[in-house]
Amino acid sequence: MRSLICSLAAGVLFGSGLIVAGMTSPAKVLAFFDFAGAWDPSLAVVMAVGLLTAMVGYRLALKRVAPCWAPAYVLPERNDIDRRLVVGSAIFGLGWGLVGYCPSPALVAGSAGASDAVIFSGAMITGMLVWRLVERTQAMRLARA
């Protein structure tokens, strides 16, 4: 129960942060990336403060043998740079730049009733399912070879 409350609270912090930061506004996000236009550096501050907070907090948290309400830390362990990582990130950036929504802000704005974010989120979830199909097809081809 305590772990559920903790993840709920973490979600509330994150969701509020996205709204306060202006990440849920596609225009605000794109204004950061528009270096050749009327550049708005706000997103750089969001990322810098968010990252610094996470760095300090992670370092302190990982001094514990285990998290407070779960048996162990579950951290990504891979360290290799493969084509999939680079190509996938490039495709993600292309989509982010077209409209200005990345996954969490789109879901937040969509559930707050923004019809554009609902359409975007529906397509985004479809895109995730399409990737899963591609992955499954690749795995089947590998298994057959």
Place this chain on the structure above:
Amino acid sequence: MEGFTPFSAALGGLLIGAGAVLLLLGNGRVMGVGGIVDALLKGDGTRWRIGFMVGMLVPGVVAAIVLGMPFGQPGLSVPLLIVAGLLVGFGSRMGNGCTSGHGICGLARFSKRSLVATMVFFTATAATVFVMRHVLAGGAL
């Protein structure tokens, strides 16, 4: 430097970082939202994932209903929204992470993969914005 909002940006960043720290400290998990959505789509109803997702969506719903805060951006074309959504969903799964997972949590752990991913998607996003605004639309978009 139009519309620069350093204070709300800093407060927002602090809240985002605090959410990531609390999820790791309490649940031992990295806050990658694309991955959480993907797991929920697979029917993995682990409680922390459901809790996090509900918590993440509550502030927006409250802000819209109680404070009457406007969300979204009118005037975006539906085909553009669909193409962008498909690319974001597909790319974030293919690249194993989005802005929260790679950009905040991964970099906070000094992950080499996340550093590469973040540099690639920030560059791709900026390039897309440049093309859309200054090449295709002649700055009108």
